[in-house]
Amino acid sequence: MSAIDHFWAVVPAGGAGTRLWPLSRSGAPKFLHDLTGTGRSLLQGTWDRLAPLAEDRFLVVTGRAHRAAVLEQLPDADPDQVLAEPSPRDSMAAIGLAAALLERADPEAVMGSFAADHVIPDADAFAEVLRVAVEVARDDWLVTLGIEPTFPSPAFGYIRLGEPLAGRPGAHAVETFVEKPSVRTATDYLATGRYRWNAGMFVVRPTVLLDLLGRWHPEFAAALRRVAADPAALEAGLAQEWEGLPKIALDHAVAEPAADAGRVACVPASFGWDDVGDFDSLATLLDGHHGGDGRDGEEQGSGAARTTVLGAERLVRAIDSSGLVVPAGGRVVAVVGLEDVVVVDTPDALLVTTRARAQDVKRVVADLKESGGEGLT
Amino acid sequence: MSAIDHFWAVVPAGGAGTRLWPLSRSGAPKFLHDLTGTGRSLLQGTWDRLAPLAEDRFLVVTGRAHRAAVLEQLPDADPDQVLAEPSPRDSMAAIGLAAALLERADPEAVMGSFAADHVIPDADAFAEVLRVAVEVARDDWLVTLGIEPTFPSPAFGYIRLGEPLAGRPGAHAVETFVEKPSVRTATDYLATGRYRWNAGMFVVRPTVLLDLLGRWHPEFAAALRRVAADPAALEAGLAQEWEGLPKIALDHAVAEPAADAGRVACVPASFGWDDVGDFDSLATLLDGHHGGDGRDGEEQGSGAARTTVLGAERLVRAIDSSGLVVPAGGRVVAVVGLEDVVVVDTPDALLVTTRARAQDVKRVVADLKESGGEGLT
Numbered sequence: 001m002s003a004i005d006h007f008w009a010v011v012p013a014g015g016a017g018t019r020l021w022p023l024s025r026s027g028a029p030k031f032l033h034d035l036t037g038t039g040r041s042l043l044q045g046t047w048d049r050l051a052p053l054a055e056d057r058f059l060v061v062t063g064r065a066h067r068a069a070v071l072e073q074l075p076d077a078d079p080d081q082v083l084a085e086p087s088p089r090d091s092m093a094a095i096g097l098a099a100a101l102l103e104r105a106d107p108e109a110v111m112g113s114f115a116a117d118h119v120i121p122d123a124d125a126f127a128e129v130l131r132v133a134v135e136v137a138r139d140d141w142l143v144t145l146g147i148e149p150t151f152p153s154p155a156f157g158y159i160r161l162g163e164p165l166a167g168r169p170g171a172h173a174v175e176t177f178v179e180k181p182s183v184r185t186a187t188d189y190l191a192t193g194r195y196r197w198n199a200g201m202f203v204v205r206p207t208v209l210l211d212l213l214g215r216w217h218p219e220f221a222a223a224l225r226r227v228a229a230d231p232a233a234l235e236a237g238l239a240q241e242w243e244g245l246p247k248i249a250l251d252h253a254v255a256e257p258a259a260d261a262g263r264v265a266c267v268p269a270s271f272g273w274d275d276v277g278d279f280d281s282l283a284t285l286l287d288g289h290h291g292g293d294g295r296d297g298e299e300q301g302s303g304a305a306r307t308t309v310l311g312a313e314r315l316v317r318a319i320d321s322s323g324l325v326v327p328a329g330g331r332v333v334a335v336v337g338l339e340d341v342v343v344v345d346t347p348d349a350l351l352v353t354t355r356a357r358a359q360d361v362k363r364v365v366a367d368l369k370e371s372g373g374e375g376l377t
Numbered sequence: 378m379s380a381i382d383h384f385w386a387v388v389p390a391g392g393a394g395t396r397l398w399p400l401s402r403s404g405a406p407k408f409l410h411d412l413t414g415t416g417r418s419l420l421q422g423t424w425d426r427l428a429p430l431a432e433d434r435f436l437v438v439t440g441r442a443h444r445a446a447v448l449e450q451l452p453d454a455d456p457d458q459v460l461a462e463p464s465p466r467d468s469m470a471a472i473g474l475a476a477a478l479l480e481r482a483d484p485e486a487v488m489g490s491f492a493a494d495h496v497i498p499d500a501d502a503f504a505e506v507l508r509v510a511v512e513v514a515r516d517d518w519l520v521t522l523g524i525e526p527t528f529p530s531p532a533f534g535y536i537r538l539g540e541p542l543a544g545r546p547g548a549h550a551v552e553t554f555v556e557k558p559s560v561r562t563a564t565d566y567l568a569t570g571r572y573r574w575n576a577g578m579f580v581v582r583p584t585v586l587l588d589l590l591g592r593w594h595p596e597f598a599a600a601l602r603r604v605a606a607d608p609a610a611l612e613a614g615l616a617q618e619w620e621g622l623p624k625i626a627l628d629h630a631v632a633e634p635a636a637d638a639g640r641v642a643c644v645p646a647s648f649g650w651d652d653v654g655d656f657d658s659l660a661t662l663l664d665g666h667h668g669g670d671g672r673d674g675e676e677q678g679s680g681a682a683r684t685t686v687l688g689a690e691r692l693v694r695a696i697d698s699s700g701l702v703v704p705a706g707g708r709v710v711a712v713v714g715l716e717d718v719v720v721v722d723t724p725d726a727l728l729v730t731t732r733a734r735a736q737d738v739k740r741v742v743a744d745l746k747e748s749g750g751e752g753l754t
Contacts, residue, residue, distance in 0.1 A: 319744070332399075334730075338715075368709070
């Protein structure tokens with residue numbers, strides 16, 4: 001797999017992953033965890049996918065509290081390549097900071113921004129789509145990768161494709177971004193064949209991104225460029241400007257208005273993608289890719305039922321059960337007679353729920369925060 | 378509450394309580410645990426119930442491995458009062474050993490044998506029934522306390538009452554003991570009003586017990602009397618005789634044939650009694666007696682649903698759930714969206730099941746023993 005000239009990988013590493021508590025914590029968020037059972041964290045998996053294409057052209061943007069952990073997990077990264085945000089200010093600030101630095105570092109740069117906590121098992125298919133996206137981006141498009149929906153999910157925003165781009169096979173203009181729909185609306189979207197999931201993967205020339213930002217948020221773009229004006233004094237620049245930056249997602253700040261202005265292209269992608277939003281989707285992900293690894297309880301009655309284990313299978317004793325068990329506390333976990341259960345064992349907290357209730361895990365976190373248990377969140 | 382003259386409390390403290398794993402272990406069996414949330418173990422509860430009636434006339438018979446723990450839990454017991462069986466040989470040997478020692482120690486003794494791992498919340502009602510039983514036993518009956526059945530349980534043996542004993546109000550002759558019936562048969566039993574649960578509680582003069590044993594198992598009775606012949610040389614006597622004793626329950630060795638021979642009386646008892654056989658019955662027990670202590674998740678949707686906590690309620694976060702949670706591992710336990718669930722958290726092992734499957738917990742223990750996890754059983 002050959003590198004892509006002047007391609008820079010930008011990896012915003014943030015987000016608490018509240019619905020993956022108690023694995024994911026504010027002190028050790030989702031992207032630092034091996035949720036795929038591969039021995040690599042989601043952050044490391046993102047690095048592994050991008051490094052062959054970007055070589056050393058890498059910028060990770062993370063919170064101050066997590067910079068040391070990120071550097072530890074990415075021993076090949078130069079410390080200068082891991083930027084610490086003074087405080088969380090949403091994706092526009094994080095990605096815009098990277099854009100402002102890259103605009104100065106490499107006038108020919110094309111940056112691709114990919115969240116640190118998503119899973120794309122097929123690196124080759126990803127690379128193929130990315131190569132097309134980078135070429136389109138060199139023509140000053142804001143390019144998004146549009147994931148082919150596999151079911152009418154109400155959990156993602158959607159991209160409505162317009163006409164194919166002339167001279168760029170595989171790429172389309174984007175008509176508009178649409179917010180998370182109902183399942184019924186999403187079903188209608190899928191029937192048209194014109195919609196893709198918005199996975200927040202953008203490929204763009206840094207200057208194009210900042211100039212687009214400047215059309216709708218001129219002071220925001222100017223502040224980012226002031227921060228990056230003297231890379232040797234980055235800390236001082238951040239101290240000066242960061243807290244004044246708007247908290248806004250890149251989608252709202254740039255992508256949506258730019259689509260309306262006809263400046264956004266999409267390269268549809270059919271590779272598998274998962275944002276591992278909760279334990280239900282984690283169970284689906286592990287079942288699909290590691291189905292053979294799931295441990296059946298020796299006395300399991302039903303051949304159809306299966307318990308998927310993320311972690312040491314020797315710790316799990318499952319009888320007549322199905323679902324997901326994460327024995328991350330080092331202790332034996334016995335499950336008897338529960339279908340589609342979710343059991344997540346950690347050294348200081350335990351979660352027992354069902355796949356159907358996986359979204360409600362965030363209520364436990366809220367409850368803990370309210371009642372003095374925030375040390376566990 | 379006054380003591381009963383010459384009444385000796387005999388407490389066989391054995392039994393693994395496999396269906397209460399991972400709380401109950403071979404190294405720390407059921408009777409050593411506080412399963413009622415009172416701050417006292419089942420053994421201590423048994424002591425508390427009997428001490429006012431027996432004063433210092435107490436014999437506990439337990440396994441060698443547990444003698445130290447028993448002494449630690451019963452600081453008022455004299456070390457001589459806690460006998461260690463060289464190996465488990467079922468209830469006839471354990472209770473027979475006590476009988477043989479008491480026969481020598483106190484010719485007027487009436488012994489009452491009560492398992493260390495049963496729960497009887499109403500000590501006054503128990504004492505009242507026991508006083509009647511002791512008086513009947515002084516007439517050389519083998520007396521059993523017959524628990525009034527509250528439901529047609531298939532888990533217990535039953536006692537069929539015969540005619541009232543002349544001159545002993547409240548006592549009946551026993552026609553026969555019957556084995557654990559089907560629910561249908563048990564329902565028929567209850568309809569007659571003539572059946573009681575056999576809780577294995579026997580009150581008898583030691584000599585009567587040994588003489589009855591001698592009718593059907595003469596060598597067994599003789600061996601027990603040889604062991605006790607020189608109480609100062611008890612260890613030597615045990616070393617000589619113990620391993621040769623039959624492994625048989627007192628019910629089979631003595632009570633059943635004695636009933637057929639017209640030598641058994643029953644004092645029916647209407648106090649609450651529970652052998653805490655599994656987590657389902659534990660949940661029922663705690664719900665009934667400690668219903669107000671159960672923590673409802675703050676966001677619990679259904680008013681009817683409730684999660685009962687045995688242990689520190691502050692550790693449990695239950696949302697839309699019911700069942701039993703035992704946070705004995707010191708960690709936060711969050712349960713979301715599960716009805717009638719059983720979650721038992723300990724420092725080295727975790728159980729997740731349902732009240733309906735509580736009996737199958739023994740399969741986990743069997744599985745662990747088979748596969749090298751016996752250290753956890």
